[in-house]
Amino acid sequence: MGSALETLCGQAYGAKQLYMLGVYMQRSWIILTTMCTCLLPIYIFATPILRFFGQDKEIAVLAGKFSLFMIPQLFAYAMNFPTEKFLQAQSKVMAMAVVSIVGMIFHVGFSWLFIVQFKMGLVGAAVALNVSWWLIVLGKFSYIALGYCPGAWNGFSWLAFRDLGAFARLSIGSAIMLCLEFWFYMFLIVSVGNLADAQVAVAAVSICTNLFGWQIMIFFGMNAAISGRISNELGAKRPRAAKFSIIIVLMNSVFIGLFFFILVLALRDVYGVSFTNNPEVVRTIASLAVVFAFSLFLNSIQPVLSGIIYQPTCPDWQLKGWSLLICQL
Numbered sequence: 001m002g003s004a005l006e007t008l009c010g011q012a013y014g015a016k017q018l019y020m021l022g023v024y025m026q027r028s029w030i031i032l033t034t035m036c037t038c039l040l041p042i043y044i045f046a047t048p049i050l051r052f053f054g055q056d057k058e059i060a061v062l063a064g065k066f067s068l069f070m071i072p073q074l075f076a077y078a079m080n081f082p083t084e085k086f087l088q089a090q091s092k093v094m095a096m097a098v099v100s101i102v103g104m105i106f107h108v109g110f111s112w113l114f115i116v117q118f119k120m121g122l123v124g125a126a127v128a129l130n131v132s133w134w135l136i137v138l139g140k141f142s143y144i145a146l147g148y149c150p151g152a153w154n155g156f157s158w159l160a161f162r163d164l165g166a167f168a169r170l171s172i173g174s175a176i177m178l179c180l181e182f183w184f185y186m187f188l189i190v191s192v193g194n195l196a197d198a199q200v201a202v203a204a205v206s207i208c209t210n211l212f213g214w215q216i217m218i219f220f221g222m223n224a225a226i227s228g229r230i231s232n233e234l235g236a237k238r239p240r241a242a243k244f245s246i247i248i249v250l251m252n253s254v255f256i257g258l259f260f261f262i263l264v265l266a267l268r269d270v271y272g273v274s275f276t277n278n279p280e281v282v283r284t285i286a287s288l289a290v291v292f293a294f295s296l297f298l299n300s301i302q303p304v305l306s307g308i309i310y311q312p313t314c315p316d317w318q319l320k321g322w323s324l325l326i327c328q329l
Contacts, residue, residue, distance in 0.1 A: 013090055107132035
């Protein structure tokens with residue numbers, strides 16, 4: 001739902017209406033935090049929900065236990081995503097990269113401490129994730145609050161509580177594309193949990209989904225880049241520059257997608273070994289290589305296209321040319 005900010009903040013920045021960036025970010029915080037509260041029952045009752053859908057009892061219990069301890073991360077996402085889009089619209093990419101690198105270093109340390117040293121197992125993994133994500137949130141907000149975004153952040157404002165209904169509708173529209181994509185993989189994992197050998201099937205598909213998550217981060221970066229660039233160019237009324245950016249990012253995504261396609265096929269018998277020492281799971285992963293490779297290739301293009309078509313959410317100022325075409329789409 002925070003994806004709406006890619007358009008709103010980007011076009012506000014391009015149109016030099018900097019003060020609206022902070023207002024948009026705060027509105028998104030309110031809406032996303034409210035949505036997280038609505039999602040809490042799914043986290044709290046994850047085990048009975050999974051059992052209701054026929055999942056393996058052991059998997060359901062572990063997933064339910066993990067989800068309870070992951071509730072703090074849910075709210076960290078609600079704070080982080082709008083902050084990220086706020087900074088991206090202003091091309092504060094290096095600041096985000098530094099905070100993320102520091103967060104990753106802390107995460108590795110926390111994971112070793114809680115999982116290996118304290119032997120907290122699955123709970124330790126959840127605690128490490130929670131602490132690391134909240135450090136990232138605090139790091140990004142500290143950068144903003146210390147005055148590194150002049151004009152865009154003027155402190156907390158009551159304007160954030162205005163037009164929440166319209167903003168929520170816009171947010172839901174932006175969320176639908178991402179939800180349809182990610183829910184497909186989540187439903188896939190739930191479906192294979194109903195197979196005869198559920199633990200092997202879930203392990204194999206989960207490893208592929210994990211690798212997919214690594215790969216798609218590259219294209220979500222391109223998604224954010226093209227969405228922000230188009231928004232900036234449309235806000236500044238430069239439609240030809242926006243069109244040129246679209247062509248370049250699509251070419252790059254196709255070439256990178258082909259690279260991953262070839263890499264998976266070439267390493268089909270070995271890439272599963274990095275995640276498991278179960279030979280049956282490794283063989284199952286190898287059997288999925290062709291389908292998985294095509295999935296990676298197609299999903300190298302889809303996130304970029306999503307970043308382009310987020311732009312129908314045109315703000316109040318008038319746009320022409322390429323932006324008009326996108327609004328009509």
